[in-house]
Amino acid sequence: MTDTSTTTELETTIDTYVSSWNETDPTGRAALVAAVWSAEGRHLDPLGDVTGHDGIDAHLAGVQEHYPDHRVERTSAVDTHHDRFRFTWRFVAPDGSVVVTATDVGELDPAGRIHRVDCFFGDPAPLPE
Amino acid sequence: MTDTSTTTELETTIDTYVSSWNETDPTGRAALVAAVWSAEGRHLDPLGDVTGHDGIDAHLAGVQEHYPDHRVERTSAVDTHHDRFRFTWRFVAPDGSVVVTATDVGELDPAGRIHRVDCFFGDPAPLPE
Numbered sequence: 001m002t003d004t005s006t007t008t009e010l011e012t013t014i015d016t017y018v019s020s021w022n023e024t025d026p027t028g029r030a031a032l033v034a035a036v037w038s039a040e041g042r043h044l045d046p047l048g049d050v051t052g053h054d055g056i057d058a059h060l061a062g063v064q065e066h067y068p069d070h071r072v073e074r075t076s077a078v079d080t081h082h083d084r085f086r087f088t089w090r091f092v093a094p095d096g097s098v099v100v101t102a103t104d105v106g107e108l109d110p111a112g113r114i115h116r117v118d119c120f121f122g123d124p125a126p127l128p129e
Numbered sequence: 130m131t132d133t134s135t136t137t138e139l140e141t142t143i144d145t146y147v148s149s150w151n152e153t154d155p156t157g158r159a160a161l162v163a164a165v166w167s168a169e170g171r172h173l174d175p176l177g178d179v180t181g182h183d184g185i186d187a188h189l190a191g192v193q194e195h196y197p198d199h200r201v202e203r204t205s206a207v208d209t210h211h212d213r214f215r216f217t218w219r220f221v222a223p224d225g226s227v228v229v230t231a232t233d234v235g236e237l238d239p240a241g242r243i244h245r246v247d248c249f250f251g252d253p254a255p256l257p258e
Contacts, residue, residue, distance in 0.1 A: 074256070077256060079254065081173070081249070084249075086249050088253050105247055120234070124215055127204065
């Protein structure tokens with residue numbers, strides 16, 4: 001499922017995105033967000049719906065304030081087809097415990113910046129018996 | 130992660146969507162596609178990128194022609210937040226063997242019809258050692 005010709009560039013983009021979640025210096029964080037997101041980029045997760053560089057940066061700042069010294073770590077390769085991507089990650093507390101696992105599915109803009117991320121926590125629930 | 134107040138309606142929508150993959154009567158299939166998709170709906174999977182009722186119906190017809198008597202079966206509950214959803218499914222051959230497993234992530238329009246489905250096969254690959 002992976003187009004190896006573009007994996008390196010896309011993985012760099014995703015790793016920059018992950019770095020933005022872990023960068024607590026406001027200037028550095030804003031620079032990472034601006035580098036990796038399109039101007040109208042939108043991030044949705046179960047806890048929020050934010051659009052644009054300022055909205056996304058404020059969301060990251062809020063998470064960092066509520067979860068000091070926690071880190072986002074990518075836990076899979078980056079799967080891609082067309083202009084879409086998918087990868088898994090985990091949110092890790094300072095003591096090493098995993099607070100949540102998640103899957104991000106997103107879309108790139110024509111310049112290769114992130115246009116949308118839809119984040120889901122955990123795995124889908126099994127079917128009822 | 131599931132908003133139980135809307136699960137029933139959303140699950141009905143998703144089950145109708147799954148039924149459209151399994152309906153080989155052209156008139157019936159087109160009716161299911163029209164019922165469940167917005168007019169400008171877009172379906173992307175690793176093998177195709179189709180838009181609109183006619184494009185989506187033609188994609189289903191093509192899959193049915195190449196894989197006679199195969200069936201799509203939903204394999205998880207439908208996870209949802211905001212206007213997004215996620216579920217897993219499998220594509221099953223007449224002898225019961227699983228041809229592929231997949232995850233669909235999508236967006237609903239304001240009327241509750243499907244606006245977008247991004248489909249990924251299998252699970253994301255593990256990180257390199």
